[in-house]
Amino acid sequence: MTRILLMGNPNVGKSVLFSRLTGVQAIVSNYPGTTINYTRGHTKLGEETAEVIDVPGTYTLEPTSEAEEIALRLLDSGDIVINVVNAINLERNLYLTLQLLEKGIPMVVALNLWDDTRHRGIDIDLEKLEKLLEVPVIPTVAVTGQGVKELVENLPRAISPQRPPATRDQRWATIGKIIEQVQRIRHRHHTWRERLEDASVKPASGGLIALAILAASFFVVRFIGEGLINYVLDPLFNTLWAPVILKLSQLMGGAGFLHDMVIGKIAGGELNFLESFGLLTSGLYVPLGVVLPYVVAFYLVLGILEDTGYLPRLAVLMDTILHRLGLHGYAIIPNLLGLGCNVPAILATRILESKRERFIAATLISIAVPCAALQAMIFGLVGARGIQYVAIVYGTLFIVWIILGLILNRTVKGFSPELLIEIPPYRLPPWRAVLQKLWLRAYGFLAEAIPIILGAILVINVLYILGVFDAIANFTAPVVTGLLGLPKEAVTALVIGFLRKDVALGMLAPLALSSGQLVVGSVVLAMLFPCIATFVVMFRELGWANMLKAAGVMIVAALVTGGILNLIL
Amino acid sequence: MHGFGGRFQPEADQVTLAHLKSGQSGTVVDIQGGRRMTDRLNALGIFPGKKITKTSAMLMQGPVTIEVDRVEVAIGFGMASKVMVKPDRAP
Numbered sequence: 001m002t003r004i005l006l007m008g009n010p011n012v013g014k015s016v017l018f019s020r021l022t023g024v025q026a027i028v029s030n031y032p033g034t035t036i037n038y039t040r041g042h043t044k045l046g047e048e049t050a051e052v053i054d055v056p057g058t059y060t061l062e063p064t065s066e067a068e069e070i071a072l073r074l075l076d077s078g079d080i081v082i083n084v085v086n087a088i089n090l091e092r093n094l095y096l097t098l099q100l101l102e103k104g105i106p107m108v109v110a111l112n113l114w115d116d117t118r119h120r121g122i123d124i125d126l127e128k129l130e131k132l133l134e135v136p137v138i139p140t141v142a143v144t145g146q147g148v149k150e151l152v153e154n155l156p157r158a159i160s161p162q163r164p165p166a167t168r169d170q171r172w173a174t175i176g177k178i179i180e181q182v183q184r185i186r187h188r189h190h191t192w193r194e195r196l197e198d199a200s201v202k203p204a205s206g207g208l209i210a211l212a213i214l215a216a217s218f219f220v221v222r223f224i225g226e227g228l229i230n231y232v233l234d235p236l237f238n239t240l241w242a243p244v245i246l247k248l249s250q251l252m253g254g255a256g257f258l259h260d261m262v263i264g265k266i267a268g269g270e271l272n273f274l275e276s277f278g279l280l281t282s283g284l285y286v287p288l289g290v291v292l293p294y295v296v297a298f299y300l301v302l303g304i305l306e307d308t309g310y311l312p313r314l315a316v317l318m319d320t321i322l323h324r325l326g327l328h329g330y331a332i333i334p335n336l337l338g339l340g341c342n343v344p345a346i347l348a349t350r351i352l353e354s355k356r357e358r359f360i361a362a363t364l365i366s367i368a369v370p371c372a373a374l375q376a377m378i379f380g381l382v383g384a385r386g387i388q389y390v391a392i393v394y395g396t397l398f399i400v401w402i403i404l405g406l407i408l409n410r411t412v413k414g415f416s417p418e419l420l421i422e423i424p425p426y427r428l429p430p431w432r433a434v435l436q437k438l439w440l441r442a443y444g445f446l447a448e449a450i451p452i453i454l455g456a457i458l459v460i461n462v463l464y465i466l467g468v469f470d471a472i473a474n475f476t477a478p479v480v481t482g483l484l485g486l487p488k489e490a491v492t493a494l495v496i497g498f499l500r501k502d503v504a505l506g507m508l509a510p511l512a513l514s515s516g517q518l519v520v521g522s523v524v525l526a527m528l529f530p531c532i533a534t535f536v537v538m539f540r541e542l543g544w545a546n547m548l549k550a551a552g553v554m555i556v557a558a559l560v561t562g563g564i565l566n567l568i569l
Numbered sequence: 570m571h572g573f574g575g576r577f578q579p580e581a582d583q584v585t586l587a588h589l590k591s592g593q594s595g596t597v598v599d600i601q602g603g604r605r606m607t608d609r610l611n612a613l614g615i616f617p618g619k620k621i622t623k624t625s626a627m628l629m630q631g632p633v634t635i636e637v638d639r640v641e642v643a644i645g646f647g648m649a650s651k652v653m654v655k656p657d658r659a660p
């Protein structure tokens with residue numbers, strides 16, 4: 001089967017074009033490095049089916065990050081390359097184009113963002129460019145689909161002009177000559193958007209804008225999340241689902257092993273979806289009734305932030321702080337993603353250049369960045385005791401994030417490279433794309449979380465009946481009770497935290513904890529052992545030695561923090 | 570191309586990118602860093618001979634942002650201190 005590679009600089013719209021060509025939905029955003037691994041799909045090429053691969057963006061074929069190494073490795077396996085080029089910034093994009101042409105793989109150039117050239121005052125002579133590059137050049141607007149048909153029609157024309165290998169200086173000289181012949185820039189006045197772009201990275205105005213955006217994001221997430229719970233999901237569960245469950249409970253005799261497994265405990269005819277711990281009660285209520293609303297709210301806001309192009313600007317503002325933590329500004333992106341789910345966040349650390357940075361970032365994320373599922377439960381359970389307790393949980397995690405970063409920066413060998421990123425222009429988020437991305441992520445959450453949550457509840461019930469939890473509780477009592485000040489049964493939650501953090505926090509609900517204990521429990525649960533999915537991805541991304549190191553840091557940090565909180569509260 | 574002279578005795582008409590004033594334009598004349606740094610800057614189209622405009626600088630030795638070929642690029646302070654620029658007009 002013919003294999004087509006989509007290659008080009010970061011953030012030129014490869015993934016959008018990929019979706020257009022294959023119908024496969026890929027996560028797209030307005031910042032360099034969204035695609036950190038390749039995605040494959042299929043398209044019709046005349047009569048036959050061809051495989052299309054969305055390759056992570058790269059500036060050169062001399063890789064400077066892991067995402068770029070993946071791109072280089074894929075190159076050898078391709079039959080045709082579609083080199084996606086940003087028409088706004090032909091000069092820099094052509095560097096990779098020349099390198100690709102030297103590789104001798106048949107190629108077509110897609111001159112993307114073509115619609116932007118007009119209002120930016122850029123004229124490009126297509127015919128001349130095609131003649132100079134000696135490969136077909138097709139103008140495209142991937143977001144609207146313009147030019148995609150022509151691109152596919154021209155794929156059979158892909159050729160390799162057999163350019164001899166050149167040095168760096170020779171390539172830039174060639175590009176200079178090409179640009180001189182094909183590109184004209186008309187002078188034009190600064191737009192309001194450019195003023196806003198400038199203001200976002202100036203210290204004073206940029207700081208204010210960042211504070212405003214982060215505060216607004218927080219309130220919108222909370223507003224949408226709470227709104228969905230109070231006005232949609234709670235009414236649904238309470239008026240529609242509760243009667244069904246109560247009826248079923250009666251039919252099953254109100255007690256017994258099977259009853260407790262499916263429905264859980266019903267105290268005095270009063271059904272509490274959070275505390276009953278049956279498959280059809282907590283097993284559905286936790287993922288759908290508590291977590292999903294926050295997952296939807298969080299990813300909607302994150303998607304908008306991603307697509308406007310704000311995140312790289314936040315990276316610039318955060319750079320000085322993150323340097324103290326052994327990272328650079330761009331690490332803010334994986335950390336923010338971690339507030340949704342730690343798994344894609346740890347994958348996203350691939351945009352960082354060094355192993356040291358990736359270790360520090362992954363460790364900090366897995367310990368001090370709570371995922372949306374856990375946060376939803378924190379809002380639900382801890383929030384019920386008063387918003388000040390939620391503030392203590394978040395404040396503690398933030399302080400841990402800072403202190404742990406400072407310590408890791410001093411103790412982990414090596415040094416971290418400096419920030420060097422391209423800042424994309426602001427764009428109005430394409431709503432269709434934002435909603436599509438939200439759907440992909442929310443669906444991904446449900447598909448992964450529901451089976452594990454149901455499995456976890458099954459395991460919990462079986463372990464209870466077998467008395468395993470009692471044994472563990474007695475064994476760990478000195479630490480759990482002595483150090484953390486929690487009842488010894490709370491250890492069950494810490495154990496289950498390994499499967500799912502949301503379910504685990506739910507297990508603290510029936511224990512009649514004081515507000516202080518609940519805060520300690522939430523913080524320790526957030527810090528101690530990431531869920532199994534995060535563990536697997538850490539193992540794959542960091543290797544077992546570094547994963548064990550991170551786990552060691554995690555245990556110490558969680559117990560120390562929990563112990564201190566227990567003393568204070 | 571400047572060898573040691575560039576590193577230890579910056580010529581009077583050159584400043585580092587870190588010291589260039591915000592809003593000022595100039596031409597990159599030398600990158601006094603290692604191979605890796607030169608590579609990363611080259612990938613973003615920043616190399617000797619290139620015209621750039623500094624758009625802003627963060628406080629406390631934060632990153633510098635510049636415009637190069639109509640694209641905005643943010644560069645860490647340490648790296649910016651190793652990029653020598655000849656300002657368009659003497660400051």
